[in-house]
Amino acid sequence: MxxxxxxxxxxxxxxxxxxxxxxxxxDEIITLxxxxxxxxxxxxxxxVNTTEVLLKKKLAPAHFNQKMVFEAPNILxxxxxxxxxxxxxxxxxxxxxxxxxxxFMTAAIDVLLVSQxxxxxxxxxxxxxxxxxxTLYNADSIIEILHLPKGVVPITTLTIGWPDxxxxxxxxxxxxxxxxxxxxxxYSEARINEIYAEKENLPENINYVKINNKSSLAQIxxxxxxxxxxxxxxxxxxxxxxxxxxxx
Amino acid sequence: MxxxxxxxxxxxxxxxxxxxxxxxxxDEIITLxxxxxxxxxxxxxxxVNTTEVLLKKKLAPAHFNQKMVFEAPNILxxxxxxxxxxxxxxxxxxxxxxxxxxxFMTAAIDVLLVSQxxxxxxxxxxxxxxxxxxTLYNADSIIEILHLPKGVVPITTLTIGWPDxxxxxxxxxxxxxxxxxxxxxxYSEARINEIYAEKENLPENINYVKINNKSSLAQIxxxxxxxxxxxxxxxxxxxxxxxxxxxx
Numbered sequence: 368m369x370x371x372x373x374x375x376x377x378x379x380x381x382x383x384x385x386x387x388x389x390x391x392x393x394d395e396i397i398t399l400x401x402x403x404x405x406x407x408x409x410x411x412x413x414x415v416n417t418t419e420v421l422l423k424k425k426l427a428p429a430h431f432n433q434k435m436v437f438e439a440p441n442i443l444x445x446x447x448x449x450x451x452x453x454x455x456x457x458x459x460x461x462x463x464x465x466x467x468x469x470x471f472m473t474a475a476i477d478v479l480l481v482s483q484x485x486x487x488x489x490x491x492x493x494x495x496x497x498x499x500x501x502t503l504y505n506a507d508s509i510i511e512i513l514h515l516p517k518g519v520v521p522i523t524t525l526t527i528g529w530p531d532x533x534x535x536x537x538x539x540x541x542x543x544x545x546x547x548x549x550x551x552x553x554y555s556e557a558r559i560n561e562i563y564a565e566k567e568n569l570p571e572n573i574n575y576v577k578i579n580n581k582s583s584l585a586q587i588x589x590x591x592x593x594x595x596x597x598x599x600x601x602x603x604x605x606x607x608x609x610x611x612x613x614x615x
Numbered sequence: 616m617x618x619x620x621x622x623x624x625x626x627x628x629x630x631x632x633x634x635x636x637x638x639x640x641x642d643e644i645i646t647l648x649x650x651x652x653x654x655x656x657x658x659x660x661x662x663v664n665t666t667e668v669l670l671k672k673k674l675a676p677a678h679f680n681q682k683m684v685f686e687a688p689n690i691l692x693x694x695x696x697x698x699x700x701x702x703x704x705x706x707x708x709x710x711x712x713x714x715x716x717x718x719f720m721t722a723a724i725d726v727l728l729v730s731q732x733x734x735x736x737x738x739x740x741x742x743x744x745x746x747x748x749x750t751l752y753n754a755d756s757i758i759e760i761l762h763l764p765k766g767v768v769p770i771t772t773l774t775i776g777w778p779d780x781x782x783x784x785x786x787x788x789x790x791x792x793x794x795x796x797x798x799x800x801x802y803s804e805a806r807i808n809e810i811y812a813e814k815e816n817l818p819e820n821i822n823y824v825k826i827n828n829k830s831s832l833a834q835i836x837x838x839x840x841x842x843x844x845x846x847x848x849x850x851x852x853x854x855x856x857x858x859x860x861x862x863x
Contacts, residue, residue, distance in 0.1 A: 368617060368618075369616060369617065369739060370616075370618055370621060370647075370732075370735045370736050370739045371647055371736065371739070373618060374647045374648070374650040374651075374732060374736070375647065375650065377650045377651070377652070379652055394790055394794070397790060397793065397794050398790045399618075399619055399622045399623065400622070401787050401788075401790075401793055402622040402623065402625045402784075402787065403622075403625070403731065404625070404627055404734070404744075404745075404746045406746075406748045407748075407836065407840055407841060408785050408786070408787075408814075409836070409841075410787065410788050410793065412793065413793055413794075413795055413799065414793055414794050414795065415795045415797075415798065415799055416794060416795065416796055416797070417797055417798070418797065419797055422797055422798070446799075450801070451792065451802060451807070451810070452836075454802060454804070454807045455807050455810070455811050455833055456833040456836070456837055458804055458807055458808060458833075459830075459831035459832070459833035459834065460830055460831055460833075460834065461831055461833035461834040461836065461837040461838070462837055462843070463837055463843075464837060464841070464842055464843020464844070464846050464847070465841070465846065467846050467847050467850040468850040468853060468854060469751065469752070469846050469847075469849045469850040469853055470841075470846055470850075472723075472751055472853070473748065473751075475720075475723070475724075476723075476727060476748070476751075476770070476771060479724055479727040479728065479731070480727065480730075480731045480734075480746075482728075483651065483727070483728045483731035483732060484618075484622060484731060484735075486652070486728075487618045487732075487735055488618050488619065488622070491617060491618045491619070496652075497652075498652045498654075498728075500654045500655075500721065500724070503717065503720055503721075503724075504717070512798070513795075513798045513799050514798045514799045514801075515799050516799065516801055519799065522724070523724060536650075537656050538656070539649050539650065539656075539658065540649070540658050542642055542645060542646045542649075544699065545645065545649055545658065545660065545661055545662055546642070546645050546661075546662050546664060547661055547662070547663045547664065547761075548664055549663075549664070549665055549666065549667055549670055550663065550665070550670070550760070550761045550762045551661065551663055551694075551761050551762045551763050551764065551767065553698070553762075553764055554699060554702060556702075556706055559699070559702050559703050559706055560706060562699070562703070563703050566656075582707075582708055583707035583708055583709055584707070585703055585704040585706075585707035585708075585709035586707065586708065586709040588655065588657070588700075588704070588709065588711075589704055589709040589710055589711055589712060590709070592655055593655060593657075593712070593713070593718075594712055595710070595711075595712020595715075596712070598712050598713065598715050598717050598718055599712070599715050599717075601717045602715040602716040602717040602718075605716060605717055605720070606716060
C-alpha cells in the first residue's frame with residue numbers, strides 16, 4: 368500500500384478484535400517511526416507500550432473511560448522526554464538548559480512526528496488506531512500511572528489493534544479553506560459560511576443539532592463538546608503539569 | 616514505495632534543484648495529508664505555501680538565514696489555526712472558548728500530524744523536505760510576514776523541493792532506549808552511557824567535540840547548539856506570541 372492509499376482509507380478505529388499485536392511487529396513499527404526528523408537529532412521522546420489489563424484499567428479514567436482503552440490490545444503513550452537527554456548531559460559534565468517551555472514544545476513536536484509515522488505504518492499493516500486527545504487533559508494521572516519522571520510529559524496516545532469495525536470516512540474541509548497561497552488569506556464571512564456548509568448539511572450533524580436543541584452546529588462544539596469551562600480547567604491543569612515536570 | 620521504504624530512506628534535504636513543484640502535485644499532497652486524525656474533526660490548522668522570492672527573503676532571517684529557505688521552491692508554514700473556527704462560531708450564535716493554552720496545544724497537535732503526512736507523501740513522490748525548528752523561535756516575525764491573524768500561530772515549517780543532494784542516513788538511538796514496556800523504565804547511569812555510546816563514537820561527533828575544545832558531545836548541545844540562554848529567550852518570546860495571538 369502506498370502512502371496515498373493509506374491516507375485515503377484512514378479512519379479512527381474504536382473497536383478491536385481480541386487478538387494481540389506481535390511484539391516483533393510493534394518493534395519494527397516503532398523502530399521505523401523513529402526515522403522521523405528530530406530536532407538536532409536529540410530524539411527527545413519516549414513511547415510507553417501498555418498491554419496489561421490492570422494498567423489499561425487504571426489508564427481508562429484519564430481517557431474518560433472510552434471503551435477502546437480497555438479493548439485495544441496496546442495503548443501507546445507518546446511522551447515529550449528530556450529526562451533521558453538531561454541525564455546524559457549530567458553524566459558528561461554538561462549543564463542542560465531544557466527546563467523551559469521552548470524545550471517542551473521541541474520535544475512535543477518531535478514525538479508527534481513519530482506518532483504519525485506509527486499511524487501510517489500500522490495502517491499499512493492492517494492495524495487500526497485512534498488518537499486520544501484526552502492525554503493532555505489528564506496528563507497528571509497518566510504521569511502517575513506510567514511512572515513518568517520529571518522531564519517527561521505525555522502528549523498523545525494511540526489505541527492500536529486489529530480493526531473490528533469499518534467506519535465510513537469522515538468529512539474534511541475543502542482544500543482552499545486550509546491552504547493559503549503566499550501569505551494568509553483571511554476569510555470573508557461569506558467564505559466562512561461556504562467552507563462549513565458541507566459539514567453543517569450532513570444528515571448526522573443536522574440530527575445532532577436537533578436532538579440537542581441547539582440552533583447551530585457550531586453550538587454543539589462551543590456548548591457541549593469543547594466548552595470554555597473545560598478548556599480553561601484543563602489548560603490550568605496542563606500548566607501545573609509542565610511546572611511539576613520541570614518545563615517552566 | 617510503501618511507508619516502510621519511505622521511512623528507511625528519509626533524510627532531511629537541504630539542497631534543492633532549481634525546479635518548481637507543480638501546484639497540482641502540492642494540492643494533492645495537502646488534500647491527502649488532511650485525512651490525518653483531527654480533534655473533533657475541527658481541523659484547526661492552516662498551511663501557508665510561500666513561493667515568491669521576495670517573501671522567502673523576508674522569511675529567511677526568521678529561520679536564521681539557512682540557505683534552503685532561499686533555495687527551496689516552496690516554503691510550507693504549518694499553523695495552529697483557531698481563527699477560521701472561531702469566525703464560524705461567531706457567525707453561528709456560538710461563543711468560542713478557545714483562547715487558552717489547551718486549545719493551542721490541540722491545534723498544534725492537529726497540524727503536526729498533517730505536516731508529517733506531507734513529509735511522507737512528498738518523499739514518496741521523490742521530493743525532499745527539511746523541518747525548520749526555528750519556526751517557534753521566531754513565530755513573531757513569521758506572523759508579521761505571513762499576515763497571520765489572531766488565533767493563528769506557526770508551529771513548524773517545511774522547506775520542500777526536488778533533492779539536489781543525497782546525504783547519508785543519520786544515527787538513531789537503540790529501540791529499547793525509546794520504547795518502554797508497560798510503564799516508564801527509568802535508566803541506570805550505566806544504561807544512559809550505553810544508549811549514547813554509538814552517537815558519541817561517530818567520527819564526525821568526535822571531531823566536532825575536538826574542534827570546539829569541548830570535553831564531551833553533550834557539551835556541544837548544552838554550550839553551543841541548544842543553550843540555556845537561547846532556550847529561555849525564545850521561551851519568553853513564544854509565550855508573548857501565544858498571548859498576542861489570543862491563546863492565554
